[in-house]
Amino acid sequence: AQTVTQSQPEMSVQEAETVTLSCTYDTSESDYYLFWYKQPPSRQMILVIRQEAYKQQNATENRFSVNFQKAAKSFSLKISDSQLGDAAMYFCALKETSGSRLTFGEGTQLTVNP
């Protein structure tokens, strides 16, 4: 069974600073996808970034980047130049290519302080 763990229930960062959110996962398969989703107070879940397990290069989307360590089964999200609009609940998620299930972690509530 696939599992996703986010060990930081809450994090805070000063505006314009950098913050890293942690995520570890477990899967018996070699082919899978990892995602970070953002859920602001409006509740609309939005995809932030995606990583294919077969790609060694870490994904980057503007101020968002990941540190994907396949052997360690670690998938952290780095937010650079944090903005007030980044405040939200962030979920790490895993999807095995062979199945249809997307498994989410417990989430990390990020606060951005002005």
Add this chain to the structure above:
Amino acid sequence: ETGVTQTPRHLVMGMTNKKSLKCEQHLGHNAMYWYKQSAKKPLELMFVYNFKEQTENNSVPSRFSPECPNSSHLFLHLHTLQPEDSALYLCASSPSTAGASYEQYFGPGTRLTVT
């Protein structure tokens, strides 16, 4: 309307009521999903539909009954719910359930309160 829409946004119902949640996607996707989000718990997958066929039921109690009349619409029929069923119910869609096209797009959710 664009993306994934859900109605109603808020619903309060008694344990003996029957109500339905509606989800509609305007993205041309073939797969749709229902999730339950309770406080301080990970999102729980409830049902998966691919090309209108149910492909996954995550041991959901029968008081929740999904219906997918076509690839654009998904319903969740509710009856004789319990207070512990109070939660945010999220609908999502994706191009398919397999491989690289798996990114899921979420609706804004329905906040359900069972009294």
